[in-house]
Amino acid sequence: MSSLLRNAGMPMSEAMAFGLSSALAFAYLPFLRLNGLPLIAYRMPPGAIISGLDRGLGLGVRFETFGSRAAGTARLDALLDEGKLVGLQTSIYWLPYIPRDLRFHFNAHNLLVFGRDGDDYLVSDPVAETVVRCTRTDMERARFAKGLLAPKGRLYYMTQPPAAPDLVALGRKSLIRTTRVMLYAPLPLVGVRGMRWLARSVERLPLDGGGDAARLYIGHIVRMQEEIGTGGAGFRFMYASFLQELAAATGYRALDALAPRLVAIGDQWQEFAIAAARMIKRRDPLEPPKLAGRLRELAQAEKGFFQELNEARRAWRH
Amino acid sequence: MRERDVPQEGNAVLEGHRKAVYAVGADGKLRLVASRGWEVEETVTRQAVEDLERHAEDAKRRALAGDSSPLEYHMYRARMDVALLAQAVGIWRWRVRRHFRPDVFPRLSPDLRRRYAEALGIDAAALEKVD
Secondary structure, eight states: OHHHHHHTTOOOOHHHHHHHTTOEEEEEEEEEEETTEEEEEEEOOHHHHHHHHHHHHTOOEEEEOOSSHHHHHHHHHHHHHTTOOEEEEEOGGGOTTSOGGGOOSOOOEEEEEEEEETTEEEEEOTTSSSOEEEEHHHHHHHHTOOSTTOOTTOEEEEOSOOOOOOHHHHHHHHHHHHHHHHHHOSSTTBTHHHHHHHHHHHHTOOOOGGGHHHHHHHHHHHHHHHTSTTOHHHHHHHHHHHHHHHHHHHOOTHHHHHHHHHHHHHHHHHHHHHHHHHHHTTSSOOOHHHHHHHHHHHHHHHHHHHHHHHHHHHTOOO | OBGGGSOBSOOGGGTTOOEEEEEEOTTSOEEEEEEOBOHHHHHHHHHHHHHHHHHHHHHHHHHHTTSSOHHHHHHHHTTOOHHHHHHHHTSOHHHHHHHTSTTTGGGOOHHHHHHHHHHHTSOHHHHHSOO
């Protein structure tokens, strides 16, 4: 998303785009299953992130989905020929340039296409460091994969150049949205309460059959946390960076003081991942209640943090 | 996470790719730092991959013993489950499960074979055998 803006002549760091779109979140969704395991999200879905920025900056982002592969490919090619930068929702499994072991059927992988060279698309993908190429056939397959959160060829692009943002108004609004999601979501599965709910389901993991199923479940939590994009702890660090940048850009220094606290919470998430990995590798005995305890501590820490962030936001006069 | 604590353990799963992560520098500011990977990530990714490979091996053994059709093996090899394969082909789950039966599989229509092969990303000829 940050590169989409940079291309339109508005340089913005990844962290700033992440924070302004109120992308930080937590959700535990046991009714959505990936290979039989629940969906756990540490940020908002990409669509919400993009719309969040769109609202704030007036980008006129248009989303399109398609009923047929041919129509989706034709539209993508036409937009590229117009010189547009196009975002795509894809299944990471079908992208040939992704390392083999990271290719799972996960449908919310977003990437950016900025050109075409014959039958190859030129792609900027957060997983790859450099520009990668992807053939038309492979891209079509990735865009029209089936399953949970099926992309249906979804693409998006900007129709207006971004206006210079009023960072104070935008920043405050984004803080309201994030604290609301984390503390006061109407669903008990979202935000801090979602962490507690997840803790409860970890605590109740059955240990029969040598605990292999429990190990897979725990591994899945960490995988959702660390492997998808920058990861759960990574998103906390990114948001901390956003707070620093926002403080610098608006001169509201109270946000600076909050950043280190969120960094500490990110560290705590990493410790949780390490503890889980040790149990998976059988270096430590498998004790789900211990991990559940860590999750509860994290929920408590995040609750405290977002309450303070909310206070700081309320005290922000301009 | 301090800048000097950014994991550089060389996660083999990333195949040499690096990841950009935010870390705290000496001045207390967060900045992007390239990471070569973290052992924890490698552990959980390998765990998930190995679980899928185990399913594929089981299915292969059963197919060779005549207890299952090659379709089940190819499904696991494509890291899918019955629900996903059924959706990708556009048929009911029970039909997919039925096609795992070694007596039913040989009677599938060429059209359905083609659709299975397409959904699994292999050619129709490869679908017939286990290798």
